[in-house]
Amino acid sequence: MQAFAVAALSIWLCLGATTLAESLAQSHGPQHCTSPNMTGVLTVMALNGGEIKATGHYHYDTTDKKLRFTESDMHLNKSEHLEDYLMLFEEGVFYDIDLKNQSCRKMSLQSHAHALELPAGAVHQVELFLGSDTVQEENIKVNIWMGSVPETKGQYSVSTTVGDCLPLSTFYSTDSITLLFSNSQVVTEVKEPEVFSLPSFCEGLELEDTHNDFFSIFNTV
Ligand SMILES: *[C@@H]1O[C@H](CO)[C@@H](O)[C@H](O)[C@H]1NC(C)=O
Numbered sequence: 001m002q003a004f005a006v007a008a009l010s011i012w013l014c015l016g017a018t019t020l021a022e023s024l025a026q027s028h029g030p031q032h033c034t035s036p037n038m039t040g041v042l043t044v045m046a047l048n049g050g051e052i053k054a055t056g057h058y059h060y061d062t063t064d065k066k067l068r069f070t071e072s073d074m075h076l077n078k079s080e081h082l083e084d085y086l087m088l089f090e091e092g093v094f095y096d097i098d099l100k101n102q103s104c105r106k107m108s109l110q111s112h113a114h115a116l117e118l119p120a121g122a123v124h125q126v127e128l129f130l131g132s133d134t135v136q137e138e139n140i141k142v143n144i145w146m147g148s149v150p151e152t153k154g155q156y157s158v159s160t161t162v163g164d165c166l167p168l169s170t171f172y173s174t175d176s177i178t179l180l181f182s183n184s185q186v187v188t189e190v191k192e193p194e195v196f197s198l199p200s201f202c203e204g205l206e207l208e209d210t211h212n213d214f215f216s217i218f219n220t221v
Pocket residue numbers: 077
Protein backbone atom coordinates (compact mmCIF):
# COMPACT_ATOMS: atom_id res chain seq x y z
CA MET A 1 0.00 0.00 0.00
CA GLN A 2 2.73 2.42 1.02
CA ALA A 3 5.05 1.39 -1.83
CA PHE A 4 2.16 1.84 -4.23
CA ALA A 5 1.52 5.35 -2.94
CA VAL A 6 5.17 6.29 -3.45
CA ALA A 7 5.11 4.85 -6.97
CA ALA A 8 1.95 6.80 -7.75
CA LEU A 9 3.57 9.95 -6.41
CA SER A 10 6.68 9.64 -8.57
CA ILE A 11 4.65 8.95 -11.71
CA TRP A 12 2.55 11.95 -10.88
CA LEU A 13 5.68 14.10 -10.37
CA CYS A 14 6.82 13.27 -13.92
CA LEU A 15 3.40 14.16 -15.28
CA GLY A 16 3.47 17.36 -13.24
CA ALA A 17 6.77 18.43 -14.77
CA THR A 18 5.46 17.92 -18.31
CA THR A 19 2.31 19.88 -17.66
CA LEU A 20 4.37 22.65 -16.12
CA ALA A 21 6.43 23.09 -19.27
CA GLU A 22 3.20 23.32 -21.27
CA SER A 23 1.55 25.84 -18.98
CA LEU A 24 4.64 28.07 -18.92
CA ALA A 25 4.71 27.99 -22.73
CA GLN A 26 1.11 29.24 -22.77
CA SER A 27 1.88 31.96 -20.20
CA HIS A 28 -1.70 32.16 -18.92
CA GLY A 29 -2.45 32.17 -15.20
CA PRO A 30 -3.81 28.77 -14.17
CA GLN A 31 -7.57 28.26 -14.14
CA HIS A 32 -9.46 27.09 -11.08
CA CYS A 33 -9.07 23.32 -10.98
CA THR A 34 -10.72 20.26 -9.45
CA SER A 35 -9.17 17.48 -7.37
CA PRO A 36 -8.99 13.97 -8.75
CA ASN A 37 -10.60 11.12 -6.83
CA MET A 38 -8.26 10.48 -3.94
CA THR A 39 -7.38 8.12 -1.14
CA GLY A 40 -4.74 9.16 1.36
CA VAL A 41 -3.85 10.37 4.80
CA LEU A 42 -5.14 13.67 6.16
CA THR A 43 -3.41 15.27 9.12
CA VAL A 44 -4.88 18.27 10.91
CA MET A 45 -2.79 20.51 13.14
CA ALA A 46 -3.90 23.41 15.29
CA LEU A 47 -1.27 26.13 14.95
CA ASN A 48 -2.39 27.91 18.09
CA GLY A 49 -1.20 25.29 20.55
CA GLY A 50 0.74 23.17 18.10
CA GLU A 51 -1.22 20.03 18.72
CA ILE A 52 -2.17 17.43 16.12
CA LYS A 53 -5.96 17.50 16.10
CA ALA A 54 -6.53 14.41 14.02
CA THR A 55 -4.90 12.12 11.55
CA GLY A 56 -6.44 9.36 9.53
CA HIS A 57 -7.25 7.81 6.20
CA TYR A 58 -9.73 9.45 3.90
CA HIS A 59 -11.48 8.68 0.64
CA TYR A 60 -12.68 11.52 -1.58
CA ASP A 61 -15.10 11.20 -4.47
CA THR A 62 -14.65 14.32 -6.56
CA THR A 63 -17.60 13.55 -8.85
CA ASP A 64 -20.23 13.33 -6.12
CA LYS A 65 -18.31 15.50 -3.58
CA LYS A 66 -18.30 12.88 -0.85
CA LEU A 67 -15.62 12.51 1.81
CA ARG A 68 -15.10 9.70 4.28
CA PHE A 69 -12.57 10.33 7.01
CA THR A 70 -11.62 7.67 9.53
CA GLU A 71 -9.39 8.86 12.30
CA SER A 72 -6.63 6.52 13.36
CA ASP A 73 -4.23 6.53 16.27
CA MET A 74 -1.16 6.24 14.02
CA HIS A 75 0.51 9.47 15.16
CA LEU A 76 -1.46 9.99 18.31
CA ASN A 77 -1.66 8.42 21.68
CA LYS A 78 -5.39 8.53 21.52
CA SER A 79 -7.06 5.67 23.29
CA GLU A 80 -10.52 7.16 23.52
CA HIS A 81 -13.06 7.60 20.73
CA LEU A 82 -11.70 7.88 17.16
CA GLU A 83 -13.79 9.98 14.78
CA ASP A 84 -15.43 8.61 11.67
CA TYR A 85 -17.16 11.06 9.34
CA LEU A 86 -19.07 10.82 6.11
CA MET A 87 -19.48 14.27 4.56
CA LEU A 88 -21.86 14.86 1.67
CA PHE A 89 -21.02 18.36 0.49
CA GLU A 90 -23.70 18.58 -2.24
CA GLU A 91 -26.43 17.73 0.27
CA GLY A 92 -24.85 19.91 2.96
CA VAL A 93 -24.86 17.16 5.59
CA PHE A 94 -22.36 15.10 7.47
CA TYR A 95 -22.68 11.94 9.50
CA ASP A 96 -20.76 11.33 12.70
CA ILE A 97 -20.53 7.55 12.67
CA ASP A 98 -19.70 5.17 15.46
CA LEU A 99 -19.35 1.69 13.96
CA LYS A 100 -18.50 0.13 17.33
CA ASN A 101 -21.71 0.96 19.10
CA GLN A 102 -23.70 1.44 15.85
CA SER A 103 -24.69 5.01 16.63
CA CYS A 104 -24.84 7.91 14.27
CA ARG A 105 -25.63 11.62 14.13
CA LYS A 106 -26.71 13.56 11.07
CA MET A 107 -25.72 17.22 11.09
CA SER A 108 -25.86 20.11 8.69
CA LEU A 109 -22.81 21.50 6.92
CA GLN A 110 -22.87 25.27 6.63
CA SER A 111 -20.45 25.48 3.73
CA HIS A 112 -19.24 23.41 0.77
CA ALA A 113 -15.62 24.46 1.37
CA HIS A 114 -13.16 21.85 2.59
CA ALA A 115 -9.47 21.00 2.52
CA LEU A 116 -9.44 18.31 -0.18
CA GLU A 117 -10.74 20.47 -3.00
CA LEU A 118 -9.87 23.99 -4.05
CA PRO A 119 -12.86 26.03 -2.81
CA ALA A 120 -14.97 27.93 -5.37
CA GLY A 121 -13.66 31.46 -5.76
CA ALA A 122 -10.04 30.62 -4.85
CA VAL A 123 -7.72 33.15 -6.48
CA HIS A 124 -4.37 32.08 -7.87
CA GLN A 125 -1.42 33.83 -6.22
CA VAL A 126 1.79 32.31 -7.47
CA GLU A 127 3.41 29.24 -8.95
CA LEU A 128 6.55 28.22 -7.07
CA PHE A 129 8.93 25.42 -6.20
CA LEU A 130 8.80 23.82 -2.79
CA GLY A 131 12.39 22.75 -2.18
CA SER A 132 15.14 23.49 -4.63
CA ASP A 133 14.34 25.34 -7.83
CA THR A 134 17.45 24.01 -9.56
CA VAL A 135 17.72 20.32 -8.62
CA GLN A 136 14.87 18.51 -10.23
CA GLU A 137 14.56 15.55 -7.83
CA GLU A 138 14.56 17.91 -4.86
CA ASN A 139 11.51 19.96 -5.55
CA ILE A 140 7.84 20.05 -6.25
CA LYS A 141 6.13 22.73 -8.31
CA VAL A 142 2.96 24.06 -6.73
CA ASN A 143 0.26 26.63 -7.24
CA ILE A 144 -0.71 28.76 -4.26
CA TRP A 145 -4.32 29.93 -4.03
CA MET A 146 -6.11 32.15 -1.54
CA GLY A 147 -9.66 33.04 -0.70
CA SER A 148 -12.31 33.26 1.95
CA VAL A 149 -15.29 31.17 2.96
CA PRO A 150 -18.27 33.58 3.08
CA GLU A 151 -20.37 31.41 5.44
CA THR A 152 -17.65 31.21 8.11
CA LYS A 153 -15.66 34.36 7.37
CA GLY A 154 -12.58 32.11 7.30
CA GLN A 155 -9.51 32.83 5.21
CA TYR A 156 -7.58 30.07 3.51
CA SER A 157 -4.42 29.46 1.56
CA VAL A 158 -4.12 26.24 -0.44
CA SER A 159 -1.20 24.68 -2.27
CA THR A 160 -2.01 22.33 -5.12
CA THR A 161 0.20 20.41 -7.50
CA VAL A 162 0.49 21.93 -10.93
CA GLY A 163 -0.20 18.73 -12.85
CA ASP A 164 -3.19 17.07 -11.23
CA CYS A 165 -4.56 19.79 -8.93
CA LEU A 166 -3.84 17.63 -5.92
CA PRO A 167 -4.34 19.71 -2.76
CA LEU A 168 -1.16 19.32 -0.69
CA SER A 169 -1.82 21.57 2.26
CA THR A 170 -4.49 24.01 3.36
CA PHE A 171 -4.04 26.73 5.92
CA TYR A 172 -7.32 27.99 7.36
CA SER A 173 -8.01 30.67 9.93
CA THR A 174 -10.83 32.61 11.53
CA ASP A 175 -10.86 34.79 14.65
CA SER A 176 -10.85 31.67 16.79
CA ILE A 177 -9.42 28.86 14.61
CA THR A 178 -6.02 28.34 12.99
CA LEU A 179 -5.64 24.98 11.30
CA LEU A 180 -3.21 23.35 8.93
CA PHE A 181 -4.37 20.38 6.86
CA SER A 182 -1.84 18.24 5.11
CA ASN A 183 -2.55 15.60 2.54
CA SER A 184 -0.10 12.72 2.10
CA GLN A 185 0.23 9.16 0.75
CA VAL A 186 -2.23 10.04 -1.99
CA VAL A 187 -3.43 7.55 -4.56
CA THR A 188 -5.59 9.23 -7.19
CA GLU A 189 -8.41 6.75 -7.22
CA VAL A 190 -11.07 5.38 -4.93
CA LYS A 191 -10.82 1.60 -4.79
CA GLU A 192 -13.57 1.07 -2.23
CA PRO A 193 -16.54 3.25 -3.24
CA GLU A 194 -18.63 1.38 -0.64
CA VAL A 195 -17.08 3.64 2.04
CA PHE A 196 -19.49 6.31 0.76
CA SER A 197 -22.57 4.17 1.43
CA LEU A 198 -24.55 5.24 4.44
CA PRO A 199 -24.54 2.59 7.20
CA SER A 200 -28.06 1.30 7.80
CA PHE A 201 -28.11 2.62 11.37
CA CYS A 202 -27.61 6.16 9.97
CA GLU A 203 -30.73 6.04 7.81
CA GLY A 204 -33.82 8.08 8.61
CA LEU A 205 -32.14 10.25 11.23
CA GLU A 206 -33.34 13.74 11.95
CA LEU A 207 -31.01 16.51 10.80
CA GLU A 208 -29.40 18.43 13.65
CA ASP A 209 -28.78 22.04 12.76
CA THR A 210 -25.48 22.62 14.51
CA HIS A 211 -23.80 25.35 12.42
CA ASN A 212 -20.86 23.13 11.61
CA ASP A 213 -18.58 23.27 8.62
CA PHE A 214 -15.66 21.08 7.58
CA PHE A 215 -13.12 23.29 9.36
CA SER A 216 -14.99 23.77 12.63
CA ILE A 217 -15.59 20.03 12.84
CA PHE A 218 -11.86 19.37 12.73
CA ASN A 219 -11.24 22.13 15.23
CA THR A 220 -13.36 20.36 17.82
CA VAL A 221 -12.14 16.75 17.45
C1 LIG B 1 -0.39 6.99 26.11
O1 LIG B 1 -1.14 7.62 27.12
C2 LIG B 1 -1.33 6.82 28.30
C3 LIG B 1 -2.27 7.56 29.24
O2 LIG B 1 -2.46 8.89 28.92
C4 LIG B 1 0.03 6.54 28.93
O3 LIG B 1 -0.13 5.72 30.07
C5 LIG B 1 0.91 5.83 27.90
O4 LIG B 1 2.21 5.63 28.45
C6 LIG B 1 1.02 6.65 26.63
N1 LIG B 1 1.75 5.87 25.61
C7 LIG B 1 2.72 6.42 24.89
C8 LIG B 1 3.36 5.49 23.89
O5 LIG B 1 3.05 7.59 24.97
